[in-house]
Amino acid sequence: MTDEATAFVPGHITGFFSAHPADDPSAAGSRGAGITLSHGVDVRVRRGDARDDHDESGPAVALNGDAVEIDAVGAVLRELDATDAVVTAETPLPLGAGFGVSGALALGTAYAVNAVYDARQTENGLVGIAHRAEVEAGTGLGDVVAQARGGLPIRLDPGGPDHGRLDGVPASPRVEYVTFGSVSTEAVLSGDTDALTAAGERALADLREDPTTERFVALSRRFASEADLLTDRVAEAVADVRDAGGDAAMAMLGDTVFAFGDGLSAAGYDPAVCSVHAAGATLRSESD
Amino acid sequence: MTDEATAFVPGHITGFFSAHPADDPSAAGSRGAGITLSHGVDVRVRRGDARDDHDESGPAVALNGDAVEIDAVGAVLRELDATDAVVTAETPLPLGAGFGVSGALALGTAYAVNAVYDARQTENGLVGIAHRAEVEAGTGLGDVVAQARGGLPIRLDPGGPDHGRLDGVPASPRVEYVTFGSVSTEAVLSGDTDALTAAGERALADLREDPTTERFVALSRRFASEADLLTDRVAEAVADVRDAGGDAAMAMLGDTVFAFGDGLSAAGYDPAVCSVHAAGATLRSESD
Numbered sequence: 001m002t003d004e005a006t007a008f009v010p011g012h013i014t015g016f017f018s019a020h021p022a023d024d025p026s027a028a029g030s031r032g033a034g035i036t037l038s039h040g041v042d043v044r045v046r047r048g049d050a051r052d053d054h055d056e057s058g059p060a061v062a063l064n065g066d067a068v069e070i071d072a073v074g075a076v077l078r079e080l081d082a083t084d085a086v087v088t089a090e091t092p093l094p095l096g097a098g099f100g101v102s103g104a105l106a107l108g109t110a111y112a113v114n115a116v117y118d119a120r121q122t123e124n125g126l127v128g129i130a131h132r133a134e135v136e137a138g139t140g141l142g143d144v145v146a147q148a149r150g151g152l153p154i155r156l157d158p159g160g161p162d163h164g165r166l167d168g169v170p171a172s173p174r175v176e177y178v179t180f181g182s183v184s185t186e187a188v189l190s191g192d193t194d195a196l197t198a199a200g201e202r203a204l205a206d207l208r209e210d211p212t213t214e215r216f217v218a219l220s221r222r223f224a225s226e227a228d229l230l231t232d233r234v235a236e237a238v239a240d241v242r243d244a245g246g247d248a249a250m251a252m253l254g255d256t257v258f259a260f261g262d263g264l265s266a267a268g269y270d271p272a273v274c275s276v277h278a279a280g281a282t283l284r285s286e287s288d
Numbered sequence: 289m290t291d292e293a294t295a296f297v298p299g300h301i302t303g304f305f306s307a308h309p310a311d312d313p314s315a316a317g318s319r320g321a322g323i324t325l326s327h328g329v330d331v332r333v334r335r336g337d338a339r340d341d342h343d344e345s346g347p348a349v350a351l352n353g354d355a356v357e358i359d360a361v362g363a364v365l366r367e368l369d370a371t372d373a374v375v376t377a378e379t380p381l382p383l384g385a386g387f388g389v390s391g392a393l394a395l396g397t398a399y400a401v402n403a404v405y406d407a408r409q410t411e412n413g414l415v416g417i418a419h420r421a422e423v424e425a426g427t428g429l430g431d432v433v434a435q436a437r438g439g440l441p442i443r444l445d446p447g448g449p450d451h452g453r454l455d456g457v458p459a460s461p462r463v464e465y466v467t468f469g470s471v472s473t474e475a476v477l478s479g480d481t482d483a484l485t486a487a488g489e490r491a492l493a494d495l496r497e498d499p500t501t502e503r504f505v506a507l508s509r510r511f512a513s514e515a516d517l518l519t520d521r522v523a524e525a526v527a528d529v530r531d532a533g534g535d536a537a538m539a540m541l542g543d544t545v546f547a548f549g550d551g552l553s554a555a556g557y558d559p560a561v562c563s564v565h566a567a568g569a570t571l572r573s574e575s576d
Contacts (some may be wrong), residue, residue, distance in 0.1 A: 121455035168411035279567035
């Protein structure tokens with residue numbers, strides 16, 4: 001028991017995916033593959049006063065010092081009977097640009113609330129709560145389970161821990177990215193996803209045959225094009241990186257380009273640089 | 289493609305377990321719970337000359353500078369067509385004392401060989417190969433899948449990645465341990481395991497009701513006693529830690545006592561100190 005706890009959740013770039021809606025939010029989700037990042041979200045939770053119950057006014061959530069409304073975080077707090085909690089998050093990652101920040105906030109809140117409120121959940125229990133909250137908010141389908149795993153996650157099945165199986169690409173590359181702006185996940189997921197899902201299923205089958213970082217980038221690049229999601233600025237950056245002898249692709253869903261190694265910097269860009277995060281979401285130890 | 293690669297695999301202390309033999313080594317394994325450690329094994333693999341093929345003389349494996357014969361490593365090399373590989377491992381952990389060093393050698397060899405020999409396996413593929421090798425060698429049942437996951441793994445089902453499901457205790461405590469000597473895993477696993485398995489199943493059910501570090505240690509302590517595995521020296525150390533207000537238990541299977549926080553040092557012992565390793569086995573990046 002503790003009055004305050006902090007969880008770290010890695011950012012997550014999805015390279016390609018297929019959407020699998022279902023009535024049960026535990027079973028709904030996506031298949032696909034992505035990259036978890038050493039750039040992530042620190043989520044601190046402290047117990048509020050009973051008189052601070054935010055159930056009516058909405059939960060008290062601050063991201064980089066600004067009050068934000070993230071539906072999935074409110075749902076996690078309600079599920080864990082912690083609507084008086086004060087959630088304070090810090091991240092170098094932009095919101096809405098394809099880094100899974102909303103999923104990270106939901107999952108980090110679940111881990112930190114579990115510690116502060118002695119909720120006695122296992123890790124799968126916490127991941128399931130955050131996954132359902134994110135699916136019901138319509139802000140993501142596969143980020144939470146990937147962020148709970150770490151590495152270069154392959155989502156073999158859709159859904160939370162009781163449904164989905166995960167695998168991974170065994171590699172630890174350096175990651176570069178440049179963000180030009182936002183793409184609305186809700187708008188894409190609420191539209192017709194048939195072509196997108198067919199392209200995602202092809203990419204997943206091909207990656208499982210050849211699970212390497214090179215193949216992952218190439219398949220992600222092909223997916224963005226086949227699913228007709230490529231933005232003009234990402235298309236231009238991808239062409240620049242390929243002209244310089246590298247390869248790059250688009251983060252799903254954001255106006256963001258990513259590459260492994262020095263792909264973007266070699267093409268003259270000034271990217272953010274991080275590494276693959278080997279671990280999934282973790283509670284910070286007191287000595288951290 | 290690279291001429292040399294290094295994988296890090298965390299050590300793993302099992303607190304309690306039940307044994308589940310099966311004809312298919314992918315399905316055989318154990319259920320239970322444990323701790324993965326920031327103290328682990330670095331496994332370096334380099335490609336040997338064709339004339340160095342060690343298939344007849346046994347594989348070339350060195351641990352802390354000494355040649356060792358680890359059956360599971362030889363099996364991994366054969367499975368991945370890399371019998372000419374040269375495997376060099378370093379660890380601060382003792383062999384045969386309940387830290388899963390043989391499992392770490394098998395799993396680290398699989399990860400590093402995959403990179404050097406371009407074997408195009410996914411992480412689950414590599415974990416499955418190492419798990420089967422360890423089960424068939426009789427040197428472990430659940431270390432490999434736990435070491436591939438990291439954290440405080442709960443093994444819900446026996447078997448490799450295609451069979452077993454995992455969960456975890458969400459915590460990041462400091463870990464202390466003292467090793468007095470070895471216990472033969474082979475001797476215990478080849479004997480009558482009915483009482484052990486019944487005690488392990490009870491501990492697992494109880495941990496899932498209350499998945500905290502405190503409960504994990506208490507259930508591990510109860511298991512060692514019920515399974516009649518407690519050594520005299522571990523029993524004495526556990527009593528000393530409890531007299532000092534802490535709690536401690538025995539590593540399965542070794543003459544080793546462990547505690548969270550400062551349990552052993554507060555009782556006057558001079559333990560090795562490490563932390564829970566949040567990530568599972570990982571390939572070292574070139575900049576590490």
